[in-house]
Amino acid sequence: MTSGNVETDTKRHVWPVATIAIAQLFGTSLWFSTNSAADDLMSAWQISAGDIGWLTSSVQVGFILGTLVMALGGLADRYRASRIFVCSAVAGGLFNAGFAWLSEGLASAMLLRFLVGVSLAGIYPVGMKLIVSWAPERTGQALAQLVAMLTLGTALPHGLREMGADLPWQAIISASSVLALLGALLIHWLGDGPHLPDARQRKSLSLTETERRATVLEAFRVPRFRAAALGYFGHMWELYAFWTVVPLLVSHTVLASEYAMLGVSGMAFGIIGIGALGCVVGGWLSRRIGSAKVALGALAASGVCALVFALSWQELPAIVLALLLLVWGATVIADSPQFSALAAHACPRELVGAALAMQNSIGFAITVVSIAATTTLFEHVGLNAAWLLVPGPVVGLLGFAWASRRAVDDEVASGGMP
Numbered sequence: 360m361t362s363g364n365v366e367t368d369t370k371r372h373v374w375p376v377a378t379i380a381i382a383q384l385f386g387t388s389l390w391f392s393t394n395s396a397a398d399d400l401m402s403a404w405q406i407s408a409g410d411i412g413w414l415t416s417s418v419q420v421g422f423i424l425g426t427l428v429m430a431l432g433g434l435a436d437r438y439r440a441s442r443i444f445v446c447s448a449v450a451g452g453l454f455n456a457g458f459a460w461l462s463e464g465l466a467s468a469m470l471l472r473f474l475v476g477v478s479l480a481g482i483y484p485v486g487m488k489l490i491v492s493w494a495p496e497r498t499g500q501a502l503a504q505l506v507a508m509l510t511l512g513t514a515l516p517h518g519l520r521e522m523g524a525d526l527p528w529q530a531i532i533s534a535s536s537v538l539a540l541l542g543a544l545l546i547h548w549l550g551d552g553p554h555l556p557d558a559r560q561r562k563s564l565s566l567t568e569t570e571r572r573a574t575v576l577e578a579f580r581v582p583r584f585r586a587a588a589l590g591y592f593g594h595m596w597e598l599y600a601f602w603t604v605v606p607l608l609v610s611h612t613v614l615a616s617e618y619a620m621l622g623v624s625g626m627a628f629g630i631i632g633i634g635a636l637g638c639v640v641g642g643w644l645s646r647r648i649g650s651a652k653v654a655l656g657a658l659a660a661s662g663v664c665a666l667v668f669a670l671s672w673q674e675l676p677a678i679v680l681a682l683l684l685l686v687w688g689a690t691v692i693a694d695s696p697q698f699s700a701l702a703a704h705a706c707p708r709e710l711v712g713a714a715l716a717m718q719n720s721i722g723f724a725i726t727v728v729s730i731a732a733t734t735t736l737f738e739h740v741g742l743n744a745a746w747l748l749v750p751g752p753v754v755g756l757l758g759f760a761w762a763s764r765r766a767v768d769d770e771v772a773s774g775g776m777p
Contacts, residue, residue: 375493376501378549379486380508385542386448386482387512388535389455389475390418393468395516395624396528397606403528404464408607412734415603417469419727421476426484426720430713440488444546447481452539454478459532482542483509484716491703491711492552502696502703503642507635510692513602514632521624578706578714586762587654587701588718593755594658594694595722597665597748600729601691604737604744605630608668608684611742617677626681630688637689638696645697654697655756660690662752669745 393400397411404410428434434443458471486505494501515538519531578584609615609626618626641653664687672680699715706714729747736744 375549375552376490376504378545379489379493380504382444382448382542382545382549383482383486383505384508384512384515385538385545386444386451386486387479387509388515388538389451389512390479390509391415391513391602392455392516392532392535393418393458393472394603394606395520395531399528400468404468406465407738409734409738410465412603412730414465414468414472415599415734416727416730417472418476418479419599419723419730421473422479422483423476423720423723423727425477425480426716426723429480429484430716430720433713439551440485440492441546441550443481444485444489445543447478447485448539448543448546451475451478451482452536452543455539456533456536459529459536480716480719484719487699487703487715488711489546489549489552494552500642500646502700503638503645503693506692506696506699507638507642510634510638511632514628514634517606517624517628517631521622521628578710578717581705582762582765584702584705584714585765586759587698587705588721589758589762590654590658590755591695591698591702591718592722592725593751593753593758594661594691594698595725596729596751596754597661598691598695598751599723599726600733600748601665601687602631603730604733605684605688607737608672608742608745612672612680613677614681614684618681630684633685633688634692637691637693640689641693641697645700650697650700654694654701655759657690657694657697658752658755661687661694662749662756664690665745665748665752669743669749672742672745 393414394411397408400406400411400414401408429443454471454474458468458475462468462471487502490501490505516531516535519534520528523531523534579588606623606627609630610623614626615623621629637657641657645653664683668680668683668687675683699718702718703711703715729751733744733747736747
């Protein structure tokens with residue numbers, strides 16, 4: 360057995376999927392680090408909830424630009440995924456620390472958060488590609504673990520805020536930077552998996568394959584990829600706007616007074632963090648009933664939760680409202696890895712990295728609109744702004760159904776079996 364085989368076997372023995380998931384947890388803790396310090400920032404800089412929404416949107420815009428560059432430039436499929444992840448995690452940690460200690464107001468903060476978003480483009484979609492490179496035979500379940508860590512990473516700053524309630528907000532945000540650097544070390548140790556083209560194949564792809572084939576946009580001509588993407592886009596309208604306003608949903612309802620001992624940050628951590636359990640359960644179910652049923656079931660469930668909250672948040676008792684938000688938090692993210700798994704299986708193998716990056720880019724462009732609209736509307740109508748989250752799941756379900764029907768029709772017309 361060659362030394363390369365021994366090295367690969369050793370890495371398989373120590374659960375590479377778990378390693379990638381933990382690195383994803385640490386790296387994506389950068390994403391919502393600002394929201395954990397929202398109250399401190401609003402007080403120190405005299406800014407509003409809408410301004411906090413713009414800070415979050417700055418990250419989203421940076422992420423969009425980063426994923427577009429990777430997708431259209433072929434970077435996601437031309438260079439080693441592990442190298443991209445490591446460089447991005449290091450850069451993101453440094454920019455996040457710069458936000459904590461160097462920003463002097465909203466303008467400089469938005470610039471640094473934008474750069475954090477650009478860095479995250481080399482963490483989240485590239486982490487998906489690393490998962491596919493190590494475990495292509497169980498993509499749905501493996502991606503569920505990855506997105507579970509993304510969810511915990513999103514919730515983690517709220518948990519750090521609650522544990523370090525007496526610490527300066529800069530210290531809490533800096534903790535996310537330290538975690539990102541640890542994530543970079545883990546992926547540097549792990550490297551790429553054996554199920555993607557090696558360096559020579561990547562070079563050949565960049566010189567000839569991309570010249571002969573259409574761009575990554577060709578993936579959207581595949582009906583089943585289009586179905587997964589449309590479902591994902593509807594899901595994204597709801598997801599990040601929900602995560603952004605969770606502290607507001609807690610602090611402006613009876614939960615803040617009924618469960619004051621938990622703190623707003625503690626409850627926000629629980630509501631967002633339970634999505635990790637939703638992802639894991641969804642991944643387990645995907646092995647038994649398929650990714651499509653799990654994705655559509657979770658999307659429908661989160662849509663129902665959004666509708667019930669918008670209709671009755673003023674009348675529901677605290678315990679029922681808490682349970683509703685926990686179910687919402689669990690289902691709002693559980694569909695994400697399954698839509699990504701469906702997309703990965705539907706597009707050509709050589710376009711997986713770029714196609715997922717493009718899907719992510721469009722999805723996050725949608726979140727910029729939904730976050731800005733929801734936080735701005737909140738300043739005028741309060742929690743009734745939750746009505747803006749309801750259309751996402753509805754449009755996602757209808758889009759998936761329409762594109763899937765077209766896929767079946769195309770297969771029948773070509774003489775294949777649906």
